[in-house]
Amino acid sequence: MTSRAQCIEALQSLSPTRLAESWDNVGLLVEPRSTDVSHIALTIDLTEAVCDEVLELGAELVVAYHPPIFSGLKRLTQASPLGRSLLRLVEAGVAVWSPHTALDAAMGGMNDWLASGVGPHKSMRPISQIDGEAVGVGLGRLVELREALPIEALVSQLKAHLGLSHLRLATPNKVGGLIERVALCPGAGGSLFSTMSDPADGGPQLFVTGEWGHHHVLAAVGSGASVILTDHTNTERGYLPSYAATIREALVGVKVSISTADHDPLRVC
Numbered sequence: 001m002t003s004r005a006q007c008i009e010a011l012q013s014l015s016p017t018r019l020a021e022s023w024d025n026v027g028l029l030v031e032p033r034s035t036d037v038s039h040i041a042l043t044i045d046l047t048e049a050v051c052d053e054v055l056e057l058g059a060e061l062v063v064a065y066h067p068p069i070f071s072g073l074k075r076l077t078q079a080s081p082l083g084r085s086l087l088r089l090v091e092a093g094v095a096v097w098s099p100h101t102a103l104d105a106a107m108g109g110m111n112d113w114l115a116s117g118v119g120p121h122k123s124m125r126p127i128s129q130i131d132g133e134a135v136g137v138g139l140g141r142l143v144e145l146r147e148a149l150p151i152e153a154l155v156s157q158l159k160a161h162l163g164l165s166h167l168r169l170a171t172p173n174k175v176g177g178l179i180e181r182v183a184l185c186p187g188a189g190g191s192l193f194s195t196m197s198d199p200a201d202g203g204p205q206l207f208v209t210g211e212w213g214h215h216h217v218l219a220a221v222g223s224g225a226s227v228i229l230t231d232h233t234n235t236e237r238g239y240l241p242s243y244a245a246t247i248r249e250a251l252v253g254v255k256v257s258i259s260t261a262d263h264d265p266l267r268v269c
Helices: 004-014 048-057 081-091 100-105 110-118 151-162 214-222 237-250
Strands: 027-030 039-043 061-064 095-098 121-125 141-149 168-170 179-188 206-211 226-229 255-258
Touching (some): 004 061, 004 095, 004 237, 027 081, 048 081, 100 110, 100 179, 110 121, 110 179, 151 179
Parallel strands (some): 039 061, 039 255, 206 226
Antiparallel strands (some): 121 141, 141 179, 168 226
């Protein structure tokens, strides 16, 4: 058995909470009386179905990428799915840790994993480098591909990388050129993408994220860029196997499971 404090120290070393955005709510969010940990469960979202699974697995620590406690939580009651889930976890002595944007920003984290889905890079940098941190630590990724590719090839590569049968694609009226500069952000990248130049001025020729507002997509396409949207968590969930492997290396002897009940709430039908 490994102490909860040792687990938290390991998780903190992989994605230090200081890397998170100021608006975010990361770290240890639920802390029942301290127990040892033999089993960690990973999920993107802490839903009631995931809570059922965690308790059935007997995990003592949940790592929920999205913070289940974010803002405006004024009471914990049985009236809401989140309240019921958190109360059940507390009663069972299960702690909850959330890395969110700290894991996005970290080298080897979610941004780097997402960027690997577009193929070999000539260069890669954060869209927003964090001041005072090592070069390469920050939110989003701007990739210059080693070999410029048509949009069709990039769509195929991303489908394979994300394990999806469908993506949503918006392209300019004049399509056919090769793409060499790609901006990526897991989840919702709109606030990051809005800071970037048009393709004609050296900005990205393709934006990849989970969700982006209708008018922002229109503006990007109007500037000459293409846009790929996957739905929010489909840019995130595929990273969990890599994350699990990294945690297992850091915490030898601790079992790490990935929730099978966790899924994007939207589906293609």
